Amino acid sequence: MTDMETTAGGEWAAPIKGTGVRGRVYLSIVFCLLSMSSVQFGAALSKPVMQELGSFGTTWLRLCFAALALTLFVRPPFLSYGKRQWFGAAALGTAMAAMTLCFFAAVERIPLGLAVGIEFLGPLTVATIFGGGRWRLLCPAIAAAGVLCLSWDGSAWVGDMPGVLFALGAAAGWGSYIVLMKQAGQQFTGLEGLSVSLLFAALVATPFGLHQAARGISLEFAFMTGPLALLVPLLPYALEFVALRWMKASAFGILMSLEPAIGAGAGFIVLGQALTPSQMLGVALVIAASAAGTMSSQA
Helix, strand or coil, X not given: CCCCCCCHHHHHHCCCCCCCHHHHHHHHHHHHHHHHHHHHHHHHHCHHHHHHHCHHHHHHXXXXXXXXXXXXXXXXXXXXXCHHHHHHHHHHHHHHHHHHHHHHHHHCCCCHHHHHHHHCHHHHHHHHHHCCCCHHHHHHHHHHHHHHHHCECCCCECCCHHHHHHHHXXXXXXXXXXXXXXXXXXXXCCCHHHHHHHHHHHHHHHHHHHHHHHHHCCXXXXXXXXXXXXXXXXXXXXXXXXXXXXXXXXXHHHHHHHHHHHHHHHHXXXXXXXXXXXXXXXXXXXXXXXXXXXXXXXX
């Protein structure tokens, strides 16, 4: 990818003129922070819609809205893609669908901070496998301790088994998504890979969400779902797609350790899910692990 790209998606995703490698890394970190905030506050704001349409129905509608909006913006040249590109987009779309469906099913059943904490096992695994240096094992261990603290309310473990299993499914999807998103960014120009992958994600989610959405859909909820699709998944996926072009997958995985802290904050601000002292300790641990791990990986 160069600064001379002319497609709509290519211009959006091309490196900003005049920025060096270090500048792109810092910009990638900003993109990741914006992405995580968008995901968590979007998830918290989705509760009322999920109560009416169900988690699968709401997720399917959002994937459809996001895929349509990005396709109209990017206008990918479908006929020019080879088998490798189609296979990569299909694999990434499947990971997106699994991650998103499982995550919102978990949020429907367990506290947001806990759901994100368990889901973080995905990028934690990526950071451990692909990372390097002395922080490779130490930072994930610190972050894992923080996740455990977020799961404890001071008197008992919070959440039910179905919610925990859905969160583990989201973790598997998230880990796969990080690796596959990195590959798609190298195979496609601009945001074309993301656009095609979102179409596959909407298709994969259709058997799970269409029936559920059809039972409760109304014009009011359709209008509510559209803006939510911008918060999750369109904006986060676009920001992360660009960020993963400019930083290592291991650094990205460690940086995502901030997400449980942001999720706990969103749960408190939007849903009134207060933090206990042990959960505050968990927030501090994941922030420390994220900062140390990211600096070490980029160094």
